[in-house]
Amino acid sequence: MDMPLIEARDIHMHFGHVIALAGISFTLEEGQVHCLLGDNGAGKSTLIKILSGVFRPSKGEYLVAGRDADFGSPRDALDAGIATVFQDLGLVPLMSITRNFFMGREPVRWLGPFHVMKFAYADRVAREEMRRIGIDLRDPEQAVGTLSGGERQCLAIARAVFFGARVLILDEPTSALGVAQTSMVLRYIHQVRGKGLGVIFITHNVRHAMAVGDAFTVLNRGRVAGRFRRGEASIEDLQGLMAGGKELAELAEELGGTV
Amino acid sequence: MAQRIRLLFIAGLAALAFGLVSHTAAAAGQKLRFVFVSHAPDSDSWWNTVKNGIKVAAEQTGVEVEYRNPPNGDLATMARLIEQAAASHPDGIISTIADFNVIGKPLIDAVRRGIPVITVNSGTPEQSEQIGALMHIGQPDYTAGVLAGERAKKDGIHNFVCVNHYITNSASVERCAGFAKGLGIALGSQMIDSGTDPTVVESKVEAYLRANPKTEAVLALGPLSAIPTIAALKAMHMAGHIYFGTFDLSSEIVAGIKDGTVSWAIDQQPYLQGYLPVVFLANYDRYGVIPADKVILTGPGFVTKANVDLVEKYAGTYR
Amino acid sequence: MDESRITEAAPPPRLDERLSRINWAQRLMMRPDSGAGVGVVLLLVFFAFAAAGSGMFAADGIMNWLHVSAELGVVSVPAALLMIAGEFDLSIGSMIGFSGMMAAIPAVYWGWPVWVAILFAFALSVALGWLDGYLVIRTRLPSFIVSLAFLFILRGLSLALSVMLTNQTIISGVNRAAKGDWLAPVFGGQIAQPVFVFLAHAHLIGTYRDGSPLVSGIPMVMIWWVIIAAVAHFVLSSTRFGNYIFAAGGDANAARSLGVPVARVKVILFAATAFCSALLGIAQVMEFGSAAADRGLDMEFEAIIAAVIGGSLLTGGYGSAIGACFGALIFGIAQQGIYFANWNNNWFRVFLGALLLIAVLFNTLIRRRVTGER
Numbered sequence: 020m021d022m023p024l025i026e027a028r029d030i031h032m033h034f035g036h037v038i039a040l041a042g043i044s045f046t047l048e049e050g051q052v053h054c055l056l057g058d059n060g061a062g063k064s065t066l067i068k069i070l071s072g073v074f075r076p077s078k079g080e081y082l083v084a085g086r087d088a089d090f091g092s093p094r095d096a097l098d099a100g101i102a103t104v105f106q107d108l109g110l111v112p113l114m115s116i117t118r119n120f121f122m123g124r125e126p127v128r129w130l131g132p133f134h135v136m137k138f139a140y141a142d143r144v145a146r147e148e149m150r151r152i153g154i155d156l157r158d159p160e161q162a163v164g165t166l167s168g169g170e171r172q173c174l175a176i177a178r179a180v181f182f183g184a185r186v187l188i189l190d191e192p193t194s195a196l197g198v199a200q201t202s203m204v205l206r207y208i209h210q211v212r213g214k215g216l217g218v219i220f221i222t223h224n225v226r227h228a229m230a231v232g233d234a235f236t237v238l239n240r241g242r243v244a245g246r247f248r249r250g251e252a253s254i255e256d257l258q259g260l261m262a263g264g265k266e267l268a269e270l271a272e273e274l275g276g277t278v
Numbered sequence: 279m280a281q282r283i284r285l286l287f288i289a290g291l292a293a294l295a296f297g298l299v300s301h302t303a304a305a306a307g308q309k310l311r312f313v314f315v316s317h318a319p320d321s322d323s324w325w326n327t328v329k330n331g332i333k334v335a336a337e338q339t340g341v342e343v344e345y346r347n348p349p350n351g352d353l354a355t356m357a358r359l360i361e362q363a364a365a366s367h368p369d370g371i372i373s374t375i376a377d378f379n380v381i382g383k384p385l386i387d388a389v390r391r392g393i394p395v396i397t398v399n400s401g402t403p404e405q406s407e408q409i410g411a412l413m414h415i416g417q418p419d420y421t422a423g424v425l426a427g428e429r430a431k432k433d434g435i436h437n438f439v440c441v442n443h444y445i446t447n448s449a450s451v452e453r454c455a456g457f458a459k460g461l462g463i464a465l466g467s468q469m470i471d472s473g474t475d476p477t478v479v480e481s482k483v484e485a486y487l488r489a490n491p492k493t494e495a496v497l498a499l500g501p502l503s504a505i506p507t508i509a510a511l512k513a514m515h516m517a518g519h520i521y522f523g524t525f526d527l528s529s530e531i532v533a534g535i536k537d538g539t540v541s542w543a544i545d546q547q548p549y550l551q552g553y554l555p556v557v558f559l560a561n562y563d564r565y566g567v568i569p570a571d572k573v574i575l576t577g578p579g580f581v582t583k584a585n586v587d588l589v590e591k592y593a594g595t596y597r
Numbered sequence: 598m599d600e601s602r603i604t605e606a607a608p609p610p611r612l613d614e615r616l617s618r619i620n621w622a623q624r625l626m627m628r629p630d631s632g633a634g635v636g637v638v639l640l641l642v643f644f645a646f647a648a649a650g651s652g653m654f655a656a657d658g659i660m661n662w663l664h665v666s667a668e669l670g671v672v673s674v675p676a677a678l679l680m681i682a683g684e685f686d687l688s689i690g691s692m693i694g695f696s697g698m699m700a701a702i703p704a705v706y707w708g709w710p711v712w713v714a715i716l717f718a719f720a721l722s723v724a725l726g727w728l729d730g731y732l733v734i735r736t737r738l739p740s741f742i743v744s745l746a747f748l749f750i751l752r753g754l755s756l757a758l759s760v761m762l763t764n765q766t767i768i769s770g771v772n773r774a775a776k777g778d779w780l781a782p783v784f785g786g787q788i789a790q791p792v793f794v795f796l797a798h799a800h801l802i803g804t805y806r807d808g809s810p811l812v813s814g815i816p817m818v819m820i821w822w823v824i825i826a827a828v829a830h831f832v833l834s835s836t837r838f839g840n841y842i843f844a845a846g847g848d849a850n851a852a853r854s855l856g857v858p859v860a861r862v863k864v865i866l867f868a869a870t871a872f873c874s875a876l877l878g879i880a881q882v883m884e885f886g887s888a889a890a891d892r893g894l895d896m897e898f899e900a901i902i903a904a905v906i907g908g909s910l911l912t913g914g915y916g917s918a919i920g921a922c923f924g925a926l927i928f929g930i931a932q933q934g935i936y937f938a939n940w941n942n943n944w945f946r947v948f949l950g951a952l953l954l955i956a957v958l959f960n961t962l963i964r965r966r967v968t969g970e971r
Contacts, residue, residue, distance in 0.1 A: 094856055109854050111847030113914040113968050114840075122844050123855030125837040134837040165969035320943075344939060349946070352894045354881050358665055362936050365658040365811075366651050379769045379887035390805040445756065446891035448767045465764075471756060 022085045023048050024186050024217040025070065025101070030079035032065050032241075039065040041241045042079070047186060047217040052208060054228035055221045057238035058261050063221050066238070067188050070219070071103035072096030083186075102184035106191055108175040112164035116156060119163050120145040120178050148177045152207050169200030173207050180211060187211060188219045193227050205231050225257045237261055310341040310370070310563055312556060313363035316399070317376030317447065319351035321474050323594075324501050324526050324548065328399075330595055331552025339560040341369075351444070353380045360384035370394045370559035374416075375401025375409075377448055385409045394562055396555040399548075400449035403573040412568055415554050417546035417577035419449045420456040425578055426523055426544055427460015430495055433541075435461060435521055438468060438495035439486055443479065443503040445471040450499050453525060457497050472503055479506035484514060495521035501528035504543075508534045527581060532593040535586045545589070546577030549596045627967045629908035630920030632959040636906070636952075637926050644934040653937035656793075656802035657811040666929030667822040670922050671877045672896060673903035674822075674829045675870040677921035680904050681833070682863055683846035683913030684740040686870045688729060689900050691751035693893025696722045696875035698755045701768035701888035704775070711771070712780035719875050725751070726871020730864035740867075748897065755890040772886030784821075784876065785883020787814030818880045822922070825873060829918035838862070846913025902949070903928050906956040908963070915964060927952065 025047040032040035040062045047053045057063045068074045069081065072090030081088045083099050090096045093103065110119050121141050127134040145159040152173050163171060172192050179187055189208070193201045208218055208231050222228050228235060235252065237245040237260040245252070245260045314332055318325045329345055336343045346363070348355035353376055361384045363371055371388050375381060375397050382405070389395050389410040397406040399416045406414035430438070438461065440454035451469075458465040470486055472479040483506065487493055496511070498504035504524040508531075511517040517539040524531055525544045534540035554574065562568045581589050589597045625631055644653060652658045672689050679686055700718035703709040709717070729747050733740040759766055775781035790813055796802045797810035804810055833839040844852035845859045853859050874893070882888045905911060906927055907920025931952065935945045 093854055097856075105854070107848070107851060109851040111844055111851055111914060113847045113910070113964075114843050118840050118843060122840065122852065123857045125840050127837050133832065133835075135835050136837055136840060138835070162968035165967075344936075346936060350894045352891060353889060354668075354885065354892055357885065358661065358933070359936070361664070362658075362661045362933050365655065365661050366653070366937055377767055377769075377887060377889065379767070379772070380885040380889075383885075387805075390807070391811070392806050446766045446889050448765070451766060 023082075024084060025219075026080075026082040026085075027066075027070070028080040028082075030066070030069060030076045030081065032062075032069065032074065033077045039241055040069075040076075043238070043241070043243055045236060045243075047219055049217055050212055050215045051233045052212050052218045052220055052231050053234045053236065054232035055219055055236055055238065056223065056225065056228055056257060056261055057244075058223060060240075061238040061261070062241040063238055064190070065241075067103065067190060067219065067221060070096070071101060071188055097184075100183060100185035101188065102179035102182070102186070103188040104172070104175045104179060104190065104192065106194070108171055110163050110171055110175055113162060115160045116149070116163055116166070116174065117141045117145045117159045119174065120148070120159075120181075124182060144181070148181050149174065152177055152210070153203075167200060168196050169203040172196070172200075172204045176204075176207060176211065180214070180216065184216065186217045186219070188221070190221050191223070192220070193222060193224060201227065223261065225254050225261070228257070229254060310339075310560060311368050312341060312343045312370040312372060312559055313366070313368045314343055314345045314552070314555075315356060315359050315363060315371065315373040316345070316347045317351065317353060317356050317374050318347050319474070320347070320349050322500075322502060324528065327527075327548040327595065327597065328552035331549040331554075332556055333552075335553045335556035335560075339557055341556065341560050343372075343556055344368075351446075353377050357381050357384050360388065364388040364391055364393060368393060369563050370396070372396050372398055372555040372559065374399040375405050378405045378408075382409060385411070394559060396559060398551045398555055400447075407572060412562065413558070413572050413574065415551055415574045415576060417544075417575060420452040420459075422525070422544055422546070422578040423453040423456020423458075424460040426497070426525075426542075427457040427462075429460070429542070429580070430457070430521065430523065431461050433521065435495045437461075437463065437493060438497050438521075439483075439490070439493050440465070440469040441472050441479065441483055441496065441498045441503040441507055442469050443472050443474050443499060445469075453499055454497065472506075474502050476502075476506040476509075479503055480510045480513075483507050483510040487514060487516065487520075493520070495523065498522075498524035500524070500526040501531060504528070504534075504540070505530045508539050511539060527589065527593055527597055529594040532581075532586060532590050535581060535583055536590070538583070541582070543581045544578045545581045545597070547579070547597070548576075550574075550576045626963070628917065629915060629960065629964065629967075630917040630923055631908075632956060632963055633907045633920050633923035633927065636956065637923050637930070640927055640930050640934070644930065644938060648934055648937035648939075651937040651939070653934060655811075656796075658937065660812045660816075662929045662933035663819060664816060664929075665933055666925045667816070667819040668877055668881075669896070669899055669903055669928050670822040670925035671818060671825055671880075672870070672873050673900040673907070673921040673925045674825050674918050675866070675873040676897075676900040677904035677907060677909045677916050677918055677924075678829055678833065678842060679863075679866045679870050680901070680909045680911065681846045681913060681916040682842045682866050683849060684730075684733060684863055684866070685744055685901065686726075686729065686867060687741065687744040687897045688747035688751055689870065689874045690893040690896035690898075691748045691755070692722055692726070692871055692874035693878040693881070693896055694888075694890050695725075695751040695755045696878035697882040697888035697892050698759055698768065698890060700879050701771050701882050702759065702762055705768055705770045706763055711775045711778040715780050715784070715879055718879055719872065722871045722875035722878075723868050726868040726874075727864060729871070730867025733867070734860045734863060752890070759888075759890055766891075767887055767889045769887040771882055771888065775883060775886070781883045782817070784817055784880040786817050788817065788820065790814040816880075816884070818877070818884075821876060821880065822925075825876075826918055826922045829921075833918050838865075842866070843914060846910075846915075848914070899928060902953055905960075906953060908960045910960075910964065915968070924956075 023046040027045040030040055030043045055063055069076050072093045072095050126137045126141055142159045146156050149156050154170055192204050212218060233249050235247045236243060332343050346359050357380050360373060360381055371393055373385055385395055386409055395411045397411045397414045402418060403414045442450050442454060444450045454469050455465050470482050472482050498507050522540050523542050527543050527545055531540055531543050558568055696718045699721050700714045703717055704711045704714040729744055733743045793810040793812050793814055797804045802810055841857050841862045844857045845862045849859050881892055903924030904921045907924035909916025931948055932945055
């Protein structure tokens with residue numbers, strides 16, 4: 020396929036006098052994991068909020084499947100197949116896995132004045148989808164709070180995939196996870212790519228990006244600081260770009276090259 | 279952890295239950311058991327005198343009397359209390375008639391069960407008779423208000439303000455309305471809904487008197503409104519200069535009468551409202567005797583500077 | 598809670614643990630209302646000893662504490678739903694007094710047919726409940742504050758309007774006006790009277806001296822309690838709206854981002870709470886034949902206490918309608934039981950406070966186990 024899933028051209032974003040994004044271009048293709056790297060304040064969050072329909076860009080073009088996208092709300096983006104998993108995951112820990120899985124998109128049938136949820140079906144789907152990732156649920160009625168951080172992340176991704184997302188935007192999915200949990204999430208990202216979905220993977224951990232990424236875009240102070248394909252850059256290159264080069268090199272020297 | 283708390287909880291309940299059983303078993307015996315239900319909220323200290331009357335009568339006649347009241351004065355709760363009392367098979371029920379509509383039916387049901395009932399305090403003799411009570415012991419509120427109003431008129435009063443601390447009780451409103459009737463004027467807006475919080479009562483009275491400087495008299499409906507009103511009058515240096523009458527007695531009101539702040543207090547002798555029904559019920563249950571009079575009026579009597587010395591010693595306990 | 602910490606550190610035994618079956622008793626204990634259910638049973642056992650022979654468990658005694666429970670249950674159930682959705686309504690008690698007034702004044706002083714007055718009171722109350730919810734959503738103030746304002750406004754309005762329109766604070770004579778009305782008995786009447794007459798003839802329940810049964814029928818409030826509880830339980834556990842309620846209280850932002858109409862859910866629940874409060878207010882007016890401005894005093898706290906005892910989480914997202922019923926039952930049994938047991942009624946408050954504390958501790962333990970909270 021030639022047509023990219025998402026194409027952003029020369030995106031600008033201003034908040035009053037603050038320039039958050041100053042001309043960013045970005046493409047995502049089918050079956051691609053595109054890593055968006057950058058330090059805090061580089062503009063990653065602003066960019067994904069534009070891509071997911073939270074903000075409208077101040078200037079620039081945003082195309083989804085070749086067509087001009089004019090999202091008024093995250094719901095519009097969702098309808099266009101762009102699902103975003105923010106850091107809070109959109110999960111309610113006190114609610115059951117099934118209830119979370121179908122939150123806002125409950126399978127219902129009419130019974131008099133009531134929309135009755137089809138729990139048998141919902142439980143089955145939730146259990147199957149989780150098993151597909153390799154998480155065997157004892158009981159889909161158990162609360163999400165009982166799941167580990169990695170399992171929650173996978174649940175949020177599985178939910179987005181199940182409801183027909185073509186593009187997944189993952190906002191720092193591994194930032195709060197341990198080693199085993201991280202590998203679980205990365206493995207799942209890999210699996211999702213295999214289905215032909217496009218994944219935008221936001222992170223500031225270069226190692227995690229290198230593990231699954233096909234393409235890398237580094238942001239720094241609202242601009243693109245570098246763009247690479249897999250194998251074109253080393254971990255050190257990316258890290259240097261993220262920090263704006265010098266400072267980190269100095270720090271590395273100071274600490275004996277351990278950063 | 280959960281297990282342990284659960285165990286503790288059960289153990290505690292069991293211990294409580296055991297303690298209670300032994301207690302009630304010891305207390306039960308062959309004693310006559312009466313239930314006294316009033317409408318007064320917990321905060322109303324005036325009822326202590328009634329309770330003292332109950333206590334003395336219970337000791338003298340050797341009966342057991344349970345005093346009950348809706349903690350916040352909600353009469354719907356009072357209706358349930360009467361129903362509950364009837365369901366517990368007492369040997370007699372003594373109740374106020376705070377609102378005939380609400381508590382009339384539960385009391386009538388109690389009478390239908392064959393439980394002797396005496397009504398006290400608020401309510402009219404007619405209502406008491408409709409219930410089928412043995413008698414009514416109290417002070418008719420409206421009449422007491424009228425008598426007080428007439429007395430004030432004779433003293434040259436033309437207008438007043440009524441400090442009502444229990445505005446949702448129709449008996450309270452009738453006292454104010456009666457007073458206006460005795461003065462020969464309309465009640466209109468001469469009534470403050472003061473609530474029962476002393477600071478609030480005090481400031482509301484102050485505010486009213488500042489806004490209406492031509493007010494000639496103040497009428498309080500009981501210690502809950504009278505005591506803060508005394509404080510308000512003293513603060514405004516109006517004590518002794520403004521005509522101030524109140525229903526009921528307390529040690530503060532007695533002191534007010536002595537120092538001239540309070541012109542008079544209407545005494546309905548609450549002690550008798552607690553004492554008499556218990557004594558009458560006990561004798562009725564035991565020997566079937568009861569006075570032929572269906573109404574015993576315990577008030578109104580006026581306490582003024584002239585006769586306050588008699589009252590002073592027992593104010594707040596037996597007077 | 599220790600289990601989950603272990604699995605997080607060492608995953609291998611996970612498979613067995615996850616697949617091991619849990620029996621029905623364990624499943625029952627995992628429900629938010631299990632603690633309150635156990636509490637009801639314990640309390641009944643307790644009073645079976647403490648109030649033995651007092652008539653508490655005769656037909657009329659049972660009816661007495663059930664009546665108290667039912668009246669509270671009618672408002673504690675919607676209060677629980679609202680609490681699960683993350684909001685409070687402190688105006689429940691005032692609404693009871695207000696709606697009663699709004700039914701009584703037109704019926705007695707304006708000569709409206711009673712059924713019209715009842716519908717008027719319902720409409721007005723629901724509209725005010727809706728307004729309450731709308732203000733909470735629009736101002737984003739805590740519902741605690743907004744409904745606290747409504748508590749005073751409605752209590753004050755009940756007094757002011759009744760004094761202004763009728764010069765009285767108690768509106769009597771509703772029963773005279775309601776005679777022959779078709780709607781009034783639906784709230785203030787009783788049903789199943791023949792059953793009790795039959796039971797009395799069979800000497801299964803006590804009678805008055807004239808032979809009529811001590812319990813003449815089941816008050817409609819109890820029927821309404823059952824209906825409200827059943828509908829609320831069904832909605833909460835089985836419908837999409839129920840899912841919305843949990844989501845709105847559990848994490849409003851997450852819910853909103855997934856398309857849950859959080860604002861609409863909350864406003865509907867405020868209106869529903871007002872409806873149930875009005876129902877209780879009207880039921881009391883039709884039962885007693887009079888309306889008073891101070892009806893329902895402190896009911897808002899009792900309703901919230903019952904909901905919390907029943908396992909609802911104060912901060913929202915967790916709870917049950919059945920639990921709120923258990924809470925109301927515990928309240929009724931304890932409050933009236935203390936009289937039957939011949940305790941000083943001051944102890945009721947001590948008891949209630951202790952009960953509340955125990956219930957909250959206990960419910961927190963259960964919830965932590967079930968939801969993995971730490």
